[in-house]
Amino acid sequence: MTNALLAQFIPEARELLERAGSGLLALEKAHSAEALDEIFRAVHTLKGTSGLFDIAPLTNLVHAAEDLLVEVRAGQLALEPEIVDGLLDSLDLVGHWIDALETREVLPDDAADAMSGRVVTLRGWLQVGGPAAAASPVASEAAPDWIGALPESVRQAAYAAGGPLIAWSYEPDETCFFRGDDPAHLVEQAPGLLGVRVLPRETVPAPEFCDPVLSWLRFEALCAAPAEALSEHLRYVSDQVQLSPITKDALVILAGPEDTAEVFGDFGVRARALVATEARAELKAAAAALLGIIGPATRQAAALRWIAALAPTADADALQRLVAAIDGAAPARPVSAAMTAPPTAAAPASTGTDAPLRQRAEVILAAQAEMLDVPVEAALDAGRRESVRTVALRCLPHLAPARAQALNAALAQPGDAAALRAVLREGGDTVSAAVVVPAPKAVQKPAVSTAPTVPLAAGAPSEASENGAGSGAAPARMLRVDQAKVDTLMNFAAELTVAKNGLAYLAGRVEQVSGSRQLGREIKEQYAVIDRIAQSLQVGVMAIRMMPVSQVFQRFPRLVRDTMRKLGKEAELVIQGEDTEADKNVLESLADPLIHMVRNALDHGIETPAERLAAGKPAQGTLRLSARQENDNVIIEVADDGKGIDPDVVRDKAVRVGLITPDHAAQMTADEIVNLVFAPGFSTKEQVSDLSGRGVGMDVVRNAVRKAGGDVWLASRLGQGSCVTVQLPLTMAVTRIVTVEARGQQYGVAMDAVAETVKVPLGQIHRIKQRETFVLRDAVIPLVRLADSLGLAPATGAPPDEEAVMVARVGRERIGIVVDGFRERMEVIVRPLDGLLAGLVGFSGTALLGDGRVLLVLNLPDLI
C-alpha cells in the first residue's frame, strides 16, 4: 500500500468496527450506558478518521449510524432488534469497504448506491423513532438534575410554551476555539431556546492564570423544539452535548426551606375547592395574596408562584399536585410529602425503597454533622446552619420514615445546633460502616471522602485498589506487526532447523572421510548447542504466532444471534476456555469449519421453542463452545442440547445414497453411524435451507480439519443433543515425521498418524473381495500398498517373506500401509504444495532434508 496513512487507518477501522459490533450485541442483552458510550466513541472516531480520506460514502454511512446512536444515547430511540440489525449490517458493509480499501485503496464502485440505501433506512428510524419515543414516559425519565437551577420564570415560561421540551447541557471541549467554534453562538442559535444557564465547568480561573483561548464553560439550556431539530443543530458537537427530552412536569421543581405556618393548611383547603370548580382567576389571586405575606425563599412560596403563573393554563391535576406540595408537605408528615410532591429530578427515586440512595443520604447527613463540628465565627455560623438545614431537607425524602421524622423535629428548632448535630449523626455511624465495609468498590468516591466515620484505613485500601485496577486495566503494550514479518522469521527459524540437521550429516561424513572421530564428536557437540538455540528460537517465534481461540470465538455471539433471529429459535451461547492458545494458522483453518458446525447445531440441532417445551426442555436452547488444550492438541467442542441425531435416519439415508451396504450398516454401532454425517455428500436435512444443509455439510468440515492435521468426530444422544469435537495440533509449524521407502523413493508420514509398525508374514495377509487385510490383535485391518496407491512401477523380483506394514490412524479407523521399509524420524517444516503442484493429490507438502534433498510428505486420507 502506497498511502501510509491509509495503511494505518485500516487496522484501526477494523478494531473500531469490532468494538462497535460487540458493544451492540452487549447492549441488546442488557442496556448499559458504558456499552453505548463505547459504541458511540468507536463510531464517532471512525467517522472522524474516515474523513481524512476520499471515501465519502463510508463517512456518510458512519455518520448516519452515529446520528442514530446519538438519539439512542439521548434516550429518544429505543434500541429495537431491527435497529441493531440495521446498525450491524451497516458496520458489516463498512467492513467490506475496508477490505476493498486494503486491496485497491478505493471503495467499490457500487459503494455510493449501497450507502444511500442504508442511510435512508437508518435516517428513517431516526424520524419515525424520534417523536414516538419522545412521547413515551421512558424517554422523559432522565430529566437532568440541573433543571431546578434554571430561573423559575424560565421554567414557568417553558411550562406554558408546551410542545416537546429538551433539556440539554453542552460542555465545549477545551480546545474548541481552535476549531473555530463559538459555543455561545451555537447555544444562542439553538431552535426554540427558552433559557440558558452558563457556568464554569470547575472554578472560574483567576485573571492572572486565565488562558483566553481555552474554553472552560458549561451551558445548560432548555429548548422547546423537536429532538431531531436540536440534534441536527448540534450535530458537530454531539459528543459534547447531552440531550434529554423532558416532560413539562419535570420543570416544576420546588426548592427552598420548609415553612411550617398554619396558613398553608387553610390555603390548601380553599385552593382545592377553587381548582375543583375551575375558578382559575380566583386561585391565582389567592396564591398572589398569600405570596404577599410570606417570605419568598421557601418551598411553599415557590409552589405558590407556580400556581399563580400556571393557574390560567395548566390542567387541574398539575395544580392539585402543587397545592398538595404546599399543605401536604408540612414537616409533620414528611413521608406523604415525598409521595405527593410533584415529580422532580430526585423525587422519583424516593418512591421506591431505594436502599443505596438511603445510605448515600445518610452519608451526606453525617458529613453535615462533621461540618457543624468545625468551630467558626458566629457571623458565619448562621449561614452554615442554614445550608445544613437545606441539605438535610433535601435528604428527607430518601430516609427511613422514623429517622426522617426525628430529623424533621430537630430541623424545626433552628436554634439548637447541638440537637441537630446529634440527630444528623445518629444514622451515620451504622450506615456508613455498612456501606463501606462489605463492598468498598461499590461506594461512590465522594461518599468515601466525605463520610467522617469511615476509618482512614478503610478508605486507603479502596483507593489503592482503584489505582491497582487502573494500572491493571491499562492496555498491555502491544506491537502491531505484519503477519508476513513473523512468517518470515518463522521461515528462517525453520531453515535454521534444517541447516542444523545438516551438521549431523556432516559429523557422520567427517568420521567416514577423514576417519577422525574426535572431530566428528566436536561437530556433534557444536550441533547440540545450535540445536538448543534453534529450538528456543522456534519456540519463541511460535509463541508470537499463538493466539487465544477467543479470536475465532468472538464472531460467534453475532452469528448465533443473527441465525437465531432468522430461524425463530432461542439459544444461549456459552463460551468456555477462550483463553486457550493455538497457532494463528491453525485457528484460521478452524474458523470456517467452526462456523459451519455452529450453524449446523443451530439449524438442525436446536429445536424451535415450541418443540423444546413439548419435549420438556427450557424454551431457550444452549450452545456450548469450548476449547481446551490436551497434550499437543487443541480440542474444540461445539455442543448443543437440541434434538440430537437419530442413528436410524442416518443409517437409512446412508444406505439409500449408497454410502454403506445394508449388511455393513447392521454391523455398525450407533456411534459409528452418526459419524457417517461426515461422509461426502451426506446431509440429513431434506430441506435445503439458507443457512446450512446445502448438501456439502459436514464433509467440508472434516476435510478442512484434516487438512490442518486434525480430526473431527461427533457424539450424539437422541433427544439430548450432539457434540462435535475437533482436535487440532497446537501448531502446524514443525511436524514430526517418519520416512518410509517405496521403490527406492523416500516419503514422509506424520508421526501423529502412525499407530505402530509391524512385520506381517505373507501368509497372514488375506484377500477379502478386492481388498487385502490382515488381523492385528483380533481386529481386521485393511491393507493398502503404498507403491500401488502412488502409481509406482510394480516391484521386480520375488516378493519378500514378510511385508513391512505401517498401521496408521486415518480419522478413527486404522489402516495398514505396506511399504518397503522404514528409515528415520525427524522434525521438519512441512511446506504446502503450491504453484503447479498445488493440485497434486496424495501429498500434504514437502520438507527439506538435512542433506538438501526434498522429501514429499504423504497425506494418508488421500491414499485410501
Place this chain on the structure above:
Amino acid sequence: MPLEHDGATIRLTGHCSVEDAEPLLDVLRATPDATVDLTEAAWLHTAVLQVLMVATPALRGRPDGLVPAACLAGLPAAEAG
C-alpha cells in the same frame, strides 16, 4: 478594530471574535477598575465572554441574546455617564 481603549473605559463594538479575547484580557489586567462599554457590541465570542467573566469589570450596556445575558448576569453595571 472592535476594541477601543480610552482611559478607564474599554469599548467593544461590532462583532468581537476570538482574536479579541487576548487583547481584551491584557487591557483588563492592566486596568483592573476599567469599565467595559458594550452598548455598541453586536456579538461577543465565547472567548470574549469568558474573559469578561474572569475579569468581572463593570459593564455599560448589555449585548442582546440569552446566552451573553446569562454569562454576564453576575457582573456589576457601571454608573450612568
